[in-house]
Amino acid sequence: MKKLIASCLTSCAKKVLAREQPLVIGVTGSVGKSSAKEALGTVLRGKFDVRVSPKNYNNELGLPLAILGLPSGGKSPFRWLSVLAGATSRRMFGIKDYPKVLVLEMGVDRPGDLAKLLDIVVPQIGVVTAVGEAHAEFLGSLDDVAEEKSTLVKHLPKDGWAVLNADDERVMAMRAKSKAGTMTFGFNDGADVQALEMSVSYAFGDERGESGMHLKIAHKGNVVPVFLPEVLGRQGVYAALAAAAVGLLRGMNLIEISDRLRQFQPPPGRMRAMPGIKWTMLIDDTYNSSPVAALAALDVLKEIPLAAGAKRIAVLGDMLELGGLSVEGHQRVGRKAAECADLLVFVGERMGDAEAAAKAAGVSADRAFHFGSVEEAGHFVQDRMKKGDVVLVKGSQGMRMEKIVKEVMADPLSAPRLLVRQDADWK
Numbered sequence: 546m547k548k549l550i551a552s553c554l555t556s557c558a559k560k561v562l563a564r565e566q567p568l569v570i571g572v573t574g575s576v577g578k579s580s581a582k583e584a585l586g587t588v589l590r591g592k593f594d595v596r597v598s599p600k601n602y603n604n605e606l607g608l609p610l611a612i613l614g615l616p617s618g619g620k621s622p623f624r625w626l627s628v629l630a631g632a633t634s635r636r637m638f639g640i641k642d643y644p645k646v647l648v649l650e651m652g653v654d655r656p657g658d659l660a661k662l663l664d665i666v667v668p669q670i671g672v673v674t675a676v677g678e679a680h681a682e683f684l685g686s687l688d689d690v691a692e693e694k695s696t697l698v699k700h701l702p703k704d705g706w707a708v709l710n711a712d713d714e715r716v717m718a719m720r721a722k723s724k725a726g727t728m729t730f731g732f733n734d735g736a737d738v739q740a741l742e743m744s745v746s747y748a749f750g751d752e753r754g755e756s757g758m759h760l761k762i763a764h765k766g767n768v769v770p771v772f773l774p775e776v777l778g779r780q781g782v783y784a785a786l787a788a789a790a791v792g793l794l795r796g797m798n799l800i801e802i803s804d805r806l807r808q809f810q811p812p813p814g815r816m817r818a819m820p821g822i823k824w825t826m827l828i829d830d831t832y833n834s835s836p837v838a839a840l841a842a843l844d845v846l847k848e849i850p851l852a853a854g855a856k857r858i859a860v861l862g863d864m865l866e867l868g869g870l871s872v873e874g875h876q877r878v879g880r881k882a883a884e885c886a887d888l889l890v891f892v893g894e895r896m897g898d899a900e901a902a903a904k905a906a907g908v909s910a911d912r913a914f915h916f917g918s919v920e921e922a923g924h925f926v927q928d929r930m931k932k933g934d935v936v937l938v939k940g941s942q943g944m945r946m947e948k949i950v951k952e953v954m955a956d957p958l959s960a961p962r963l964l965v966r967q968d969a970d971w972k
Contacts, residue, residue, distance in 0.1 A: 557632040558609035574674030584788035596644040603652035659696040677837035691715040701725035711736035730786035756818040778845035814965030820955035836874035847885035855933030859886035862940020863893030876902040923952035
């Protein structure tokens with residue numbers, strides 16, 4: 546049934562694309578896809594009529610739904626019938642005021658997934674955010690992951706553009722596989738769009754100011770200041786840099802791009818700063834997790850300045866779908882957490898490896914705690930939080946770590962707007 550629905554939606558989506566001829570921007574990578582997608586939408590809306598694929602509409606069902614502007618049918622056969630009727634209508638009669646630009650997230654779980662998505666639509670611009678261990682259980686080694694992600698770059702047309710992370714050597718190696726032009730972004734010297742002088746703005750205690758990232762973006766000798774509210778860490782900056790690169794390719798200038806990025810808000814569960822109970826600060830990174838992403842999040846936690854007497858708390862859930870890389874990946878995260886946090890809270894069976902690694906690195910028993918459920922961990926964290934503390938919460942999707950964030954956020958009534966996985970399908 547799923548294959549039949551996907552086939553029908555794909556046929557309708559291809560027809561609509563052939564008729565409307567929008568500029569299509571595809572975004573892939575092991576981490577940072579959704580943030581990059583949202584940053585692209587924020588920047589480009591300053592000059593173009595843009596549609597950004599919603600939520601995680603990044604597979605064989607979600608991609609055509611995003612193209613057609615239709616919702617998922619969820620678990621209801623009747624809703625899917627309504628969706629198919631809407632798709633057929635759009636195919637036959639067209640869509641009024643169809644967007645000029647589509648920004649589409651292209652996800653990968655298994656080998657060949659990206660090729661299937663590229664059979665639906667070949668973007669004119671392809672953005673590759675990073676290569677990491679996410680989905681290594683099905684894709685194999687990091688080189689195998691990179692090979693799968695490079696499928697997007699290989700398919701770009703000659704007059705298209707590959708927008709690549711200059712700080713990731715596996716992503717940069719894709720440059721040789723594309724017949725399209727390339728634009729690079731990153732912190733490294735030589736990146737076409739480069740981040741300079743990055744710093745964190747942190748409002749703690751009873752100072753309810755704005756938290757976020759300050760930086761400068763440089764391109765061809767021109768430099769502009771940028772502030773990214775509620776964004777913490779390099780992943781959010783990478784998203785902004787990718788968006789800036791695409792904006793430049795589409796004729797925008799750095800001043801326009803900087804103004805637009807001031808309006809960028811990270812998607813729920815992606816390194817988002819928010820007030821916590823007891824005048825604390827939360828870093829909500831609960832959408833998903835992998836060793837690369839967890840290490841980056843811990844680096845951010847370590848860099849945030851603390852008020853006198855406050856502490857850094859790392860609440861880390863299992864990282865799933867790592868296959869043979871699981872034990873080593875969890876151990877790396879445990880050792881890193883030992884360097885970056887004053888209090889370590891591990892959640893889930895696999896995080897036992899992280900706890901053991903942290904203790905082997907010198908963390909005492911009164912600083913590291915291990916729980917089997919998010920409910921237990923949430924109550925513990927709530928009890929241990931004090932004024933001025935900074936709390937990072939991160940874990941794989943299947944761990945539902947956002948429940949801990951909801952437990953300790955200052956305004957739980959805003960959870961449906963701010964947190965990930967709050968719709969009825971996840972209840």
